[in-house]
Amino acid sequence: xxxxxxxVGIGNIGSVSNALYSQGWDPVLxxxxxxxxxxxHLIIPGVGSYSAAMRLLLDAGLxxxxxxxxSQGKPTLGICLGMQLLSFIGYEGAKTxxxxxxxxxxxxxxxxxxxxxxxxxxxxVTYKREHPVLSGIKSGLDFYFVNSxxxxxxxxxxxxxCTDYGQSFPxxxxxxxxxxxxxxxxxxxxxxxxxxxxxxxxxxxx
Amino acid sequence: MKRCTKCGLPETYETIEFTESGVCNMCVQHIYKAEVxxxxxxxxxxxxxxxxxxxxxxxxCIVPFSGGKDSTFTLYYLMKEYGLKPxxxxxxxxxxxxxxxxxxxxxxxxxxxxxxxxxxxWNIVKRVMLEALIRKGxxxxxxxxxxxxxxxxxxxxxxxxxxxxxxxxTEYTAYxxxxxxxxxxxxxxxFNRYINLGxxxxxxxxxxxxxxxxxxxxxxxxxxYPNLRDLKKLxxxxxxxxxxxxxxxxxxxxxxxxxxxxEGDEVExxxxxxxxxEKIECHMQGVRDYIKYLKRGYSRVTQMTxxxxxxxxxVKDEADKLITKYxxxxxxxxxxxxxxxxxxEQEFNNIVKKTVVPPFEPDFSKDDWSPKTWDFDNLYREKN
Numbered sequence: 246x247x248x249x250x251x252x253v254g255i256g257n258i259g260s261v262s263n264a265l266y267s268q269g270w271d272p273v274l275x276x277x278x279x280x281x282x283x284x285x286h287l288i289i290p291g292v293g294s295y296s297a298a299m300r301l302l303l304d305a306g307l308x309x310x311x312x313x314x315x316s317q318g319k320p321t322l323g324i325c326l327g328m329q330l331l332s333f334i335g336y337e338g339a340k341t342x343x344x345x346x347x348x349x350x351x352x353x354x355x356x357x358x359x360x361x362x363x364x365x366x367x368x369x370v371t372y373k374r375e376h377p378v379l380s381g382i383k384s385g386l387d388f389y390f391v392n393s394x395x396x397x398x399x400x401x402x403x404x405x406x407c408t409d410y411g412q413s414f415p416x417x418x419x420x421x422x423x424x425x426x427x428x429x430x431x432x433x434x435x436x437x438x439x440x441x442x443x444x445x446x447x448x449x450x451x
Numbered sequence: 452m453k454r455c456t457k458c459g460l461p462e463t464y465e466t467i468e469f470t471e472s473g474v475c476n477m478c479v480q481h482i483y484k485a486e487v488x489x490x491x492x493x494x495x496x497x498x499x500x501x502x503x504x505x506x507x508x509x510x511x512c513i514v515p516f517s518g519g520k521d522s523t524f525t526l527y528y529l530m531k532e533y534g535l536k537p538x539x540x541x542x543x544x545x546x547x548x549x550x551x552x553x554x555x556x557x558x559x560x561x562x563x564x565x566x567x568x569x570x571x572x573w574n575i576v577k578r579v580m581l582e583a584l585i586r587k588g589x590x591x592x593x594x595x596x597x598x599x600x601x602x603x604x605x606x607x608x609x610x611x612x613x614x615x616x617x618x619x620x621t622e623y624t625a626y627x628x629x630x631x632x633x634x635x636x637x638x639x640x641x642f643n644r645y646i647n648l649g650x651x652x653x654x655x656x657x658x659x660x661x662x663x664x665x666x667x668x669x670x671x672x673x674x675x676y677p678n679l680r681d682l683k684k685l686x687x688x689x690x691x692x693x694x695x696x697x698x699x700x701x702x703x704x705x706x707x708x709x710x711x712x713x714e715g716d717e718v719e720x721x722x723x724x725x726x727x728x729e730k731i732e733c734h735m736q737g738v739r740d741y742i743k744y745l746k747r748g749y750s751r752v753t754q755m756t757x758x759x760x761x762x763x764x765x766v767k768d769e770a771d772k773l774i775t776k777y778x779x780x781x782x783x784x785x786x787x788x789x790x791x792x793x794x795x796e797q798e799f800n801n802i803v804k805k806t807v808v809p810p811f812e813p814d815f816s817k818d819d820w821s822p823k824t825w826d827f828d829n830l831y832r833e834k835n
Contacts, residue, residue: 269683435640442683 248445249275249284251311251327253301256292257431261324261441264431268442278310286445287314291326295351295394296338298326308344315346320449321423322378328418328425329396337394347420349398357411363393364410370417370428372406376451378424378443379405379417382436388416388428389437395427422449452748452810458757459767459774463747463808465645466625480621480629481761488632490697496634497695500688501533504613510538510565512613515602517541518555519732521617523713524703525692529615530562538609540602542673543570544594546734549826550716558711569601575670578659581792587648588746588806590788591739592655596647596674599637603677606687614689618698620645623754637689639676651675700758704728717824718751719782722773726755734830737782737821745803748811750778780821790833 248265252258252274265272265288272288275281289311291298302308315321323331332343335351343351354362372384384406395414398404406417408427416427424444430437453462455475460467468476505511514529514537516522529535539559559566576593583592606614619635621627626645627635635641643649650658652674660666707713708728715727719737730736730751744750756770789799800815807813 267680267683269680269686 246270246285246445247283248272248286248288249280250288250290251302251307252276253298253305253307255290255298255301255326257290257324257429260429261288261290261431264438264441265445268438268445270442270445275307276305278306281310281314284314285319286447287311287319287321288444289321289323289327289330291324291330292391293326294338295326295329295335295343296341298330299335299341299343302330302344311344312346315423318422318449320444320447321346322444323423323425324431325392325427325429328427329394331418331423331425332396335394346423347396347398347403347418347425348400349396349403349418351394352397353394354392354410354414355412360411363391365391367433368408368410368416368428370406370408372417373401373404376405376417376419376424377447378419378440380443382439382443386436388426388430388433390416390428392427396425419451421451455757458760459753459770460757461747461749461753461811463811464749468625476625476628477623477757478761480625484621484629484697488629488697490695493695497692500613500690501535504688505533505535508611508613509609510611511535512537512615513602513606513609513611514539514564514615515542515598516555516566517598517732518547518551518558519730520700520704520707520713520728521693523554523558523707523711525615525617526558526562526564527707527711528692528696530564537564537615538605538611539564539566540605541566541568542594542597542601543568544591544597544733545570545573545576547732548716548734549829550714551732554711554713558707558713561711567605569597569673571597571673572670575659575666577791579655579674581794582655582659583648583650584742584792585802586650586658588742588803589648589739590735590742590792592648592650593674594733596642596652599642599646600652600676601673603682603687603689604673606689607677607681607685610685612685612687614687616689616691617693618700619691619693622693622698622700622758634690634694637691638682639679642676699762700728701762701764716826719784719824720777720780720821721751721755722777725773726752729755734784734826735788737784738788741780741782741785742803744779745800745813745815746806746811747808748813749774752778777821779817780819781817782821783823783827784830787830787832 248270250272262272329351330343331346332349332351333345335341335343367387368390370388398415398418403418403420404415405419407413408416418425430440456473457478460475514526516539579593580590584590616637621629652671656666656671716731720740740751752774759765
């Protein structure tokens with residue numbers, strides 16, 4: 246397996262890379278299109294703003310490379326902002342077109358009295374359906390979140406799990422060989438590490 | 452002491468909880484084991500694990516092996532049911548008894564297996580036994596950490612990811628619970644949860660060294676759990692056969708006796724014959740059981756009878772009679788043990804007193820000894 250992590254300077258590369266390393270993998274950082282050549286799996290991490298991140302991906306020519314990688318049926322994981330970038334459109338920063346891999350828009354979480362934004366901390370992830378990447382991890386367990394926006398998926402079938410923070414929002418989405426998680430598996434202790442490990446062992450088939 | 456209304460386990464038992472009707476969680480999870488777990492499905496899961504590993508590595512699997520009833524059955528089952536090529540790994544705690552050694556030779560020859568036996572440095576063993584006794588009232592640290600970590604080192608050395616243990620801990624305690632309906636993974640978190648008494652090998656090295664000496668870290672390697680990344684890189688799988696087939700020690704003991712000529716033995720402080728298949732592997736078992744009695748007010752007779760009561764093979768009255776007759780007696784091996792540690796019985800009692808689990812209050816004045824086992828005189832003595 247050759248696990249690539251997109252590195253365009255948008256955040257949590259180190260923690261994702263360390264988490265994978267602890268699980269016995271040797272991830273490689275991907276910052277140019279030629280780095281894709283030997284990859285079997287791709288992880289799009291991300292902390293920051295949707296519009297800025299999309300700009301960086303486009304400038305480096307990585308947006309097309311990611312879309313091309315996905316079209317080959319290879320397993321691809323988006324984490325947090327990396328998950329949101331899989332959408333068609335985002336509204337953080339400015340209205341911005343995303344990677345257009347899973348239909349939906351990235352919208353701000355509703356402001357609800359008594360609930361601070363961003364949504365920071367551990368919260369329950371409740372499954373809507375099974376998925377190979379969730380194998381051996383029970384529904385209803387807690388994962389670590391940091392988000393103010395959420396992926397408003399157009400198709401119910403693309404929603405794998407939901408989380409409640411005053412409103413229910415998709416915390417795991419997926420379609421074919423793509424999966425995206427709103428929380429940070431690399432910061433979610435044993436269950437998050439297991440999820441990353443499952444992803445690395447996944448063949449991209451559901 | 453409060454006791455389970457069904458099996459009689461006392462409140463000093465590790466991980467015990469009681470329902471409103473006073474039944475303990477071990478009894479409750481036993482019912483779950485029998486009635487809820489889909490054992491046919493579990494067996495299919497195991498078939499898949501075997502299929503994924505067979506013929507692909509230096510060995511099909513590692514089988515950690517003491518030679519007691521559980522590991523012997525496990526090895527027998529893996530050979531007969533699946534025809535595997537295992538590497539048997541034995542950690543010698545220093546107290547293996549003659550019947551066990553004979554059993555082992557017979558088992559290995561009859562089944563035709565490769566075996567590695569490892570015996571750690573006795574001088575270190577003595578020091579860590581003393582330290583663990585003082586700190587935790589449990590001198591078996593070297594054995595338990597060695598048994599569970601050494602085979603993992605061998606798995607790495609022989610590039611063999613599958614490590615197959617025998618009995619799951621859910622048979623006796625609720626550190627893992629049949630009711631969670633999960634496969635108990637024999638990994639570092641389990642090791643840290645209740646195997647190593649909260650003392651890592653590195654801790655232990657620091658605890659036993661004198662100010663004037665630097666102990667060689669290599670002497671503590673056999674007790675150190677291997678690096679997680681190395682194990683993960685191997686894609687290791689370390690599980691108990693008893694998580695995939697319903698465990699039945701009594702039936703399994705009979706099977707290995709019939710099929711392999713495995714022999715039981717006397718054990719200090721245990722009723723003769725009836726439980727002669729249980730814990731026959733260690734000369735110091737009697738001391739361990741006696742300490743347990745002093746700390747918690749019950750011993751191995753209770754632990755054995757509760758299994759029979761749960762399996763409806765014994766009524767409680769019968770169990771109570773056995774417990775009254777056999778439990779709490781001093782084992783003759785205590786004298787040898789104290790010789791190893793260089794202390795007298797008063798010092799020993801003072802140490803154990805500090806680790807007593809309330810509300811039990813031990814009576815140290817009883818001077819009732821259980822009989823010597825036939826092989827008592829075979830024991831290695833420090834003073835010849």
